[in-house]
Amino acid sequence: MRVKRFIPLAVFALLALLLFKGLSIDPTALPAARLGQPFPDFSQPELLTEELIDASALRPGPALVNVWATWCYSCRVEHPYLLALAEQGVPIYGLNYKDDSEKARQWLADLGDPYRLNIADRDGTVGLDLGVYGAPETYVLGADGVILHRHVGVLDQAVFEQDIGQWFPALAKLGQANAPEGSAQ
Amino acid sequence: MRRLLCMLILMSSSAWAVIETYEFSSPDLASRYHLLSQELRCPKCQNQNIADSNAPIARDLRVVLYEQLEAGQSDQQILDFMVARYGQFVRYRPEVDRQTALLWWSPLLLLVLGSLGVVRHFRQKERHPERGLTAMEREHVDRLLKDRLP
Numbered sequence: 558m559r560v561k562r563f564i565p566l567a568v569f570a571l572l573a574l575l576l577f578k579g580l581s582i583d584p585t586a587l588p589a590a591r592l593g594q595p596f597p598d599f600s601q602p603e604l605l606t607e608e609l610i611d612a613s614a615l616r617p618g619p620a621l622v623n624v625w626a627t628w629c630y631s632c633r634v635e636h637p638y639l640l641a642l643a644e645q646g647v648p649i650y651g652l653n654y655k656d657d658s659e660k661a662r663q664w665l666a667d668l669g670d671p672y673r674l675n676i677a678d679r680d681g682t683v684g685l686d687l688g689v690y691g692a693p694e695t696y697v698l699g700a701d702g703v704i705l706h707r708h709v710g711v712l713d714q715a716v717f718e719q720d721i722g723q724w725f726p727a728l729a730k731l732g733q734a735n736a737p738e739g740s741a742q
Numbered sequence: 743m744r745r746l747l748c749m750l751i752l753m754s755s756s757a758w759a760v761i762e763t764y765e766f767s768s769p770d771l772a773s774r775y776h777l778l779s780q781e782l783r784c785p786k787c788q789n790q791n792i793a794d795s796n797a798p799i800a801r802d803l804r805v806v807l808y809e810q811l812e813a814g815q816s817d818q819q820i821l822d823f824m825v826a827r828y829g830q831f832v833r834y835r836p837e838v839d840r841q842t843a844l845l846w847w848s849p850l851l852l853l854v855l856g857s858l859g860v861v862r863h864f865r866q867k868e869r870h871p872e873r874g875l876t877a878m879e880r881e882h883v884d885r886l887l888k889d890r891l892p
Contacts (some may be wrong), residue, residue: 691786
């Protein structure tokens with residue numbers, strides 16, 4: 558009889574816990590469906606050389622694959638940080654997503670080129686196979702070309718340190734001594 | 743003057759706006775297109791299906807949907823294709839798996855719990871039927887009411 562009295566309290570506590578947890582969930586966060594899978598195979602021209610490349614061109618990892626386009630404003634925002642990362646030795650491959658290749662080449666000439674190479678994904682098929690739903694997005698590839706992580710939105714130093722730096726342990730030590738410039742955003 | 747006006751109207755961008763139309767080879771494909779485009783969710787604008795959304799990714803997915811339907815893919819094959827790329831999130835009716843089990847079964851669970859509560863409530867009432875008033879209580883009530891009633 559005494560226990561029964563506490564049932565409403567227990568129900569309330571349970572509900573409060575559930576709702577509180579609901580508040581702390583980011584509803585826009587989308588789990589990437591391709592995590593743990595190899596980078597989807599493709600055959601597309603390289604942006605600068607126009608040579609056909611496939612997924613084996615993205616090795617060896619660990620490396621970043623950055624989805625960008627000249628029509629994407631946030632890509633311009635993160636560009637200086639990508640340059641800084643590349644300077645520190647992080648291999649970055651570009652996926653030039655649904656873009657005009659001429660404009661893209663001009664962009665790289667004007668702003669600098671942090672990319673080892675760029676997949677010219679003019680009609681967005683590589684992006685579609687990867688599950689890209691906007692730019693910028695950045696994927697972490699492991700040594701064997703498996704997708705380990707996806708970040709949606711601008712990549713900056715805070716994001717790199719929190720979510721991505723773990724895959725580049727050699728860099729973490731370097732980064733402490735010499736923080737990349739262009740990250741003060 | 744009138745000719746100039748017509749030219750100006752034709753040159754305005756809204757006159758050139760593309761209204762998306764797909765030519766289906768059979769009316770069956772068209773109706774499947776409408777059903778599937780309403781079931782598939784736009785990954786960018788999360789509370790719209792791809793039929794309603796104007797986001798570029800929704801447009802791309804509509805094109806893929808159209809092409810796959812015309813290529814003779816089954817509904818299941820198309821849904822699997824989308825789920826492999828965008829996760830169960832992309833469906834408004836996700837498949838039952840470990841992650842979505844709670845979503846699917848909690849309404850039933852709540853219904854069962856609720857009915858158990860209702861059954862219990864009525865059983866208890868049967869077991870302890872309301873007893874009437876004792877003679878003393880009735881006298882007390884009468885006294886109280888006599889003062890109030892005219």
